[in-house]
Amino acid sequence: MGSSHPLRTGRAMRTVVGVFGQLAALAGMEHGLGEILQGPVAPEGVVIRSWPGHEAFEIVGGEPAMTLIPNLLVSGVLTVVVSTVLAVWAVTGVQRRHGSLVLVGISLLLLAVGGGFGPPLLGVILGIGASGPGVPPRKPGANTRVMARIWPWALGAGVTGYLGLVPGTLALHAVWGSPPDALVYGLIAMAFSGVLLALAGARARYRLDAWPAPARAPRRRSGTLH
Structure with missing residues (x-):
């Protein structure tokens, strides 16, 4: 297996990018919906708030974003389209040749049309993490084997952190009021550390799977004397 198609067949990497990619896309759509509801009005500047004046979103600063589109309704529609x-x-695309680079490009476009800052950042991290070397020049060591085992746990922790932020903090606000800042920051740290560790673990898993298995010596058939 050569290095011209890095991580093309890495099941762990495809899973990590696929799961976190959906979370980034859903978060981008949520930004887009807030912008659509503001109607065909011009933003006050490049930096906007997707959900201004909504008490439930105050814990996350009204969902800040940026847009180069001079109309919030159009910005919101484009955000939903790019998120999709x-x-x-x-x-479907990250395993293709240059697929990770395309993922980075889509994420940067999402940033420009109003998809917030977190979702595009997550998309860029996924794109960078999904690009890498092919078969390592040396046999993977113990550290690689340890990392290869943790990716499912890191994936679960990252997903929990992201869902804890949205819609978790919104649900907490509706039931008990604004959650403490320490909880919000803890969920942010859990989310991003989870995705970084999951990517590192998926890359380690690929290195193990891609390393050539040792050749087996041909078995000798036992003969009988006649």
Whole structure:
């Protein structure tokens, strides 16, 4: 297996990028919906808030974003469209040649049209993490084997952190009021550390799977004397 198609067949990497890619896309769509509801009005500047004046979103600063589109309704529609493309590509395209580079490009486009800061950042991290070397020049060591075992746990922790932020903090706000800042920051740290560890673990898993298995010596058939 050569290095011209890095991580093309890595099941762990495809899973990590696919799952977190859906979360990034859904978060981008949520930004887009907030912008659509504001109607065909011009933003006050490049930096906007997707959900201004909504008490439930105050814990996350009204969902800040940026847009180069001079109309919030159009910005919101484009954000939903680009988020949908991101969701599809994270599942079907990342294993293709230059697929990770395309994922980075889609994420940067999402940033420009109003998809917030967190979702595009997550998409860029996934794109960078999904690109890498092919078969390592040396046999993977103990550290690689340890990392290869943790990716499912890191994936679970990252997903828990992201869902804890949205819609978790919104649900907490509706039931008990604004959650403490320490909880919000803890969920943010859990989310991003989870995705970084999951990517590292998936790369380690690929290195193990891609390393050539040792050749087996041919078995000798036992003969009988006649």
